[in-house]
Amino acid sequence: MRAAALVLLLLGLAACGDRRSFDERYEDTGAKLEERARAIDGNLANELPADGAGNAAS
Template identity: 65%
Template sequence: MRVAAVAACALAVAACGDRRSFDERYNDAGSELEQRARAIDQNIVNELPAEEPAEGNRAS
């Protein structure tokens, strides 16, 4: 019984770790997603072959 009480107290203390507001966590998550998106975009740009200069519009 004591073990269960100690485990419950430990769980309750662990659940109180992040005291930031929802808005703060939301903004942090949004910033992280923007950084990941930029990194993905940069990787895509680096992997694409360089475009050859266009010779103008050709009428066929």
């Protein structure tokens, strides 16, 4: 019984952690996704050949 009460208390405290509005969290997540997408695009641009020489078998 004590363990269940402790778990409920911890869950209640965890739910109170982020008090930002949905819109603020949405904008933050969108910004993070855009940053990750730019990083992925940059990595792909660095790995792919610029002149298309990698597609000689086509």
